[in-house]
Amino acid sequence: MSNKISKERKFTYYIGLVLVVVGFILFISSFFVDMIPMSPSSFVVRPVIGMICIIVGNILMSIGAEGTAGSGLLLDPEKAREDLKPYSAAKGGMINDTIENIDMVKDMSSRKGESEVKEIIKIKCRACGALNDEDAKFCKSCGKEL
Incomplete structure (x- = not known):
């Protein structure tokens, strides 16, 4: 499997993101009762629907980002490793970039041939x-x- 995330997973992630935003707007809108005319039942229904949208959106974002096995929805360690491969490769690259910027590591790599052990008597x-x-x-x- 390649280190690219499939279009289906990206689509699932973005649908989840849209649901989270819509859910947040629905939830927050219940606090602005004076600005929006609504019935008393919508005061209760709107935040509940908003919370459901936020929860479902977060689940979809997790599945889209990490895949079905990587997010824990499917219990298959081999498939999870494949699903998380793009992130593992990216994290390894970021760690290597960080290590290259550390002065101590640069000094150590430049003095590989030298003896670094100093005897203490x-x-x-x-x-x-x-x-x-x-x-x-x-x-x-x-x-x-x-």
Whole structure:
């Protein structure tokens, strides 16, 4: 399967988006009672229909964006992997773009041939056993001469 989203899935997504917008308008319009003449029953019906449109629209958007298996409507892991392939490829590309912009990664990739491990030598105090830097003359813990 290609990394492109099919026309049917795009159409389903956009139909869901339109339903969400219409549902939102229906729901919000119930708060503007003075501006729109309506019967008392439409005051209850309009927001209910709006919420139903929002819920159905979100389901359609999820199916359109992620496919039937990717959205969890169809329980098939192989089909879900195929449905989500365009997003996985896009996310991998975005992660690589982000990693390329990090200065530390650039420095690390430019110094691949160099030895990045620096040895740290510590000296153990005979009196207390604390570890001190190699150039220290006195113990940082007990103060005795090393």
